[in-house]
Amino acid sequence: MLMNKTMPNTTIETPDWLREMETILEELNEGVVVLDDELRVIFANEALTRMGHFERGEIQGRTPDAIFPSEDLPDIKRQHESGLRYGRHRNEFYLPRKDGGKIPAIFSGRVIQGPDKQEYVLLTVTDISAQKRIEEQLRESNSLLQKRQDEMDAELALAAHVQQSLAPHSLIRKKPRRGGVLQPSPHHWRRLWRSFPARRWFSQHCSIRRFRTWRWFGVNGQPHLF
Secondary structure, eight states: OOOOOOOOSOOOOOOHHHHTTHHHHHTOSSEEEEEOTTOOEEEEOHHHHHHHTOOHHHHTTOOGGGTSOGGGHHHHHHHHHHHHHHSEEEEEEEEEOTTSOEEEEEEEEEEEEOTTSOEEEEEEEEEOHHHHHHHHHHHHHHHHHHHHHHHHHHHHHHHHHHHHHHSOGGGSOOOOOTTSOOOOOHHHHHHHHHTOTHHHHHHHHSOGGGOOOGGGGSBTTBOOOO
């Protein structure tokens, strides 16, 4: 639709060829608007007037600047120019209501030529209010789920920190000494020695009481395993 000056409150006659189609257009569930080459409304079906809470006479003969706010007219102009360039256009916009509300809608328009050789714009307007409500509900649900996920991550991190702080000191890996090699504690060496198969042979031939330290079994403080 193109921006024009407000049309005086005069009655625009519906062309005869369009009157023959009124019965069919009135049966459609979607809003239908037919505009002439000056973008005046020459027909609007009942579905559209019901959608916008208009009376048919209130929009008959009107141009876009008499229906839409002035700040939206540049967008409407671009839509109309796109329709003229490509012969059709489809975009998401809104239909203003008589009480000032806005109905989100899909506008599908195409340029047609009537039997009188004049060009007209045929617009179908589809109400997508229900779809928008569902999208908003999904956004709110996703936001709540993300918030809960963040809370669970924080709780798991706190639980891991508490579990680590409560673990026995001997089970906590210490920082490597010089040389970058981890040094097992004496407790771990004793467990390793008790599980070693050679301990039985050693206990049969030697007395463990003779040795007071593990340092005897190896070099540089490391036990020598048979």
